Amino acid sequence: MKRFLGFVKKEFLHIFRDYRTLIIIFGIPAAQILIFGFVVRTDIKDAGVAVLDLSHDEITQRLTNKIFSSGFFVNDGNLLNYNDIDVTFKKGNTKAIFVFEENFGSNLYRKGRASMSIIADGSEPNVATLITNYTTAIVNDFNRELNKDAVNSVLLIQPEVKMFYNPELKSHFMFVPGVITLILILICALMTSVTITREKEFGTMEVLLVSPLKPLQIILGKVTPYFLLSFINITLILILSWIVFGLPIKGSVVLLLFESMLYILMSLSLGILISTISKTMQQAIFISFLGLMLPTIILSGFIFPIENMPKVYEIVSKIIPPSYFITIIKGIMIKGTGITFVWKETLVILFMTLLFIGLSVRKFKIRLQ
Amino acid sequence: MTRNTVISVKDLVKRFGSFTANDNLNFEVYEGEIFGFLGANGAGKTTAIRILSGLSRPTSGKATVAGFDAGTQPEKIKKNIGYMCQKFSLYEDLTVRENIILYGVIYGMKLPALKQRIRQLLEKLKFEEYENRIISDLPLGLRQKLAFTIAVLHEPRIVFLDEPTGGVDPITRRQFWEMIYETAAMNITVFVTTHYMDEAEYCDRVSIMSEGKIVALDTPAELKRQYNAESVEEVFVKIARPPTPSRPAVGTGSKGGLKPEPDTTGKI
Numbered sequence: 001m002k003r004f005l006g007f008v009k010k011e012f013l014h015i016f017r018d019y020r021t022l023i024i025i026f027g028i029p030a031a032q033i034l035i036f037g038f039v040v041r042t043d044i045k046d047a048g049v050a051v052l053d054l055s056h057d058e059i060t061q062r063l064t065n066k067i068f069s070s071g072f073f074v075n076d077g078n079l080l081n082y083n084d085i086d087v088t089f090k091k092g093n094t095k096a097i098f099v100f101e102e103n104f105g106s107n108l109y110r111k112g113r114a115s116m117s118i119i120a121d122g123s124e125p126n127v128a129t130l131i132t133n134y135t136t137a138i139v140n141d142f143n144r145e146l147n148k149d150a151v152n153s154v155l156l157i158q159p160e161v162k163m164f165y166n167p168e169l170k171s172h173f174m175f176v177p178g179v180i181t182l183i184l185i186l187i188c189a190l191m192t193s194v195t196i197t198r199e200k201e202f203g204t205m206e207v208l209l210v211s212p213l214k215p216l217q218i219i220l221g222k223v224t225p226y227f228l229l230s231f232i233n234i235t236l237i238l239i240l241s242w243i244v245f246g247l248p249i250k251g252s253v254v255l256l257l258f259e260s261m262l263y264i265l266m267s268l269s270l271g272i273l274i275s276t277i278s279k280t281m282q283q284a285i286f287i288s289f290l291g292l293m294l295p296t297i298i299l300s301g302f303i304f305p306i307e308n309m310p311k312v313y314e315i316v317s318k319i320i321p322p323s324y325f326i327t328i329i330k331g332i333m334i335k336g337t338g339i340t341f342v343w344k345e346t347l348v349i350l351f352m353t354l355l356f357i358g359l360s361v362r363k364f365k366i367r368l369q
Numbered sequence: 370m371t372r373n374t375v376i377s378v379k380d381l382v383k384r385f386g387s388f389t390a391n392d393n394l395n396f397e398v399y400e401g402e403i404f405g406f407l408g409a410n411g412a413g414k415t416t417a418i419r420i421l422s423g424l425s426r427p428t429s430g431k432a433t434v435a436g437f438d439a440g441t442q443p444e445k446i447k448k449n450i451g452y453m454c455q456k457f458s459l460y461e462d463l464t465v466r467e468n469i470i471l472y473g474v475i476y477g478m479k480l481p482a483l484k485q486r487i488r489q490l491l492e493k494l495k496f497e498e499y500e501n502r503i504i505s506d507l508p509l510g511l512r513q514k515l516a517f518t519i520a521v522l523h524e525p526r527i528v529f530l531d532e533p534t535g536g537v538d539p540i541t542r543r544q545f546w547e548m549i550y551e552t553a554a555m556n557i558t559v560f561v562t563t564h565y566m567d568e569a570e571y572c573d574r575v576s577i578m579s580e581g582k583i584v585a586l587d588t589p590a591e592l593k594r595q596y597n598a599e600s601v602e603e604v605f606v607k608i609a610r611p612p613t614p615s616r617p618a619v620g621t622g623s624k625g626g627l628k629p630e631p632d633t634t635g636k637i
Contacts, residue, residue: 006474010463017462017503203456210422210452210529211475212444 007221029183048076048093057105096120096131176241177329181322185267192271193284223268230264250336263325269356276363296322324348372399375558380430390416392581401556405569408578414562423447435526451520455532461505476523510541530561566602
């Protein structure tokens with residue numbers, strides 16, 4: 001045990017002596033949370049919007065003026081018919097288009113209600129949501145003004161929101177679970193594989209293997225510090241996102257931390273597996289980045305919804321572990337689900353952990369025979 | 370000789386698939402002896418050392434090291450040996466002191482004893498000023514000496530040195546061999562491989578391997594007499610015939626153009 005602790009201490013010395021490692025472990029997560037968070041929180045100002053006014057009456061004129069005088073939008077042109085909508089969006093400047101139905105004013109006074117459409121460019125979900133929210137608020141305000149003048153009847157303009165390109169706006173608030181998923185697999189798998197291959201490259205691994213330390217102790221000794229640091233890290237990310245963005249954890253914190261630990265273990269064993277197949281640190285970094293980072297970002301449902309992907313990618317996303325963890329962590333943090341809803345994903349991650357450990361042990365034994 | 374035997378190898382065979390790396394090795398090494406283990410790259414030296422140091426198991430035959438069987442008791446062997454390999458084996462980002470403490474603790478030394486030992490060692494090596502410097506600040510010669518010191522820190526019965534003087538200047542090599550002599554005088558057996566044939570002359574006995582077999586084993590003087598040679602280098606060139614005729618001279622320390630030994634080292 002003393003041997004083991006001495007070895008773990010050495011591993012911590014490596015980490016704390018190399019400021020780059022510390023930056024990767026603590027700097028990148030914080031930066032990512034803040035950058036993503038900043039993007040989400042951006043207030044809209046001078047967003048380009050266009051108007052398709054099929055009615056051209058006094059009411060639509062008043063409403064249009066009110067919208068543009070709010071300071072959030074700039075007029076990006078007036079459209080003549082529905083066919084212009086797609087073309088206008090594709091030019092890229094216009095973030096949303098307001099459509100007033102024909103006979104808007106007379107409908108409003110005769111039937112008591114008129115409808116307008118707010119069509120937003122869903123390819124930028126955050127901007128789109130903000131624009132629709134702002135506009136809806138402005139229209140509601142306008143409704144109240146109208147009803148102050150009208151004596152008897154209730155007049156109502158009904159804004160109807162449509163999202164182009166990405167109707168469900170999946171990525172809202174997804175960034176914290178996504179960053180956690182990404183950071184954990186990055187730190188655990190990348191760092192362990194690099195630190196183990198480093199010992200191989202410098203020849204120290206041979207000396208360790210010849211020493212009375214058992215191979216299992218060596219591996220555990222290399223992995224323990226990263227397990228602890230990752231755990232501290234996830235706690236910090238959660239606290240940071242709670243303080244800065246007020247993102248609550250709706251489900252059980254204990255369950256969340258437990259699932260995270262399992263995921264950390266899975267990532268660590270994946271890192272060990274990578275280290276058994278790579279000879280140099282560069283190779284390990286290459287495999288980790290290409291094999292883990294990119295799929296995690298692209299295929300785990302972190303940024304792009306899996307449902308919208310071609311079948312092939314959907315299958316790939318079923319193979320990579322982060323997709324399962326993202327489902328779990330999203331469920332617990334945002335929806336507040338319990339273990340009864342995520343046990344299947346938990347089992348998958350558990351199975352993958354065992355698989356990676358099994359494969360590593362087998363590779364290891366072949367080398368030692 | 371009436372000395373105690375610390376390594377005894379009998380009919381040792383190691384195969385990797387159809388390739389026989391060690392073909393029926395038989396030899397003994399005595400306590401306190403400096404045993405030179407020579408051979409061209411690819412001759413099977415590293416494989417044999419890996420078996421003797423408990424990293425690899427023999428396919429057949431028996432190897433006993435410090436009284437323990439290499440096939441069944443590798444863990445016990447590991448506690449009784451020291452090891453220094455051709456690749457550099459200290460942690461470059463740790464200080465001299467941290468490196469010594471790490472290996473001391475790994476080999477089960479108690480801290481107070483270890484601290485006292487560190488003081489002695491640093492004094493002896495005139496290393497005091499380097500105690501808290503990180504290894505990468507040290508010149509190669511000093512690192513090599515330190516690596517050797519660490520390999521015998523726990524006073525093992527045998528120390529394996531796998532090409533310990535590669536890339537070191539002649540003066541440091543000289544000093545390094547003085548350390549080897551001192552170690553042997555403490556009754557620690559030194560098992561050393563080298564490509565420098567002048568170093569082979571310093572050994573008590575020398576074995577020469579070729580294509581998995583030991584083709585010669587005796588004192589340097591006796592070998593020179595048998596092969597009617599001026600130096601061990603000449604003996605080596607005469608008997609360790611390389612597999613390809615166009616190889617550059619072996620024994621100059623240059624590895625250029627030589628077929629690499631199957632790389633079975635340091636993998637986990």
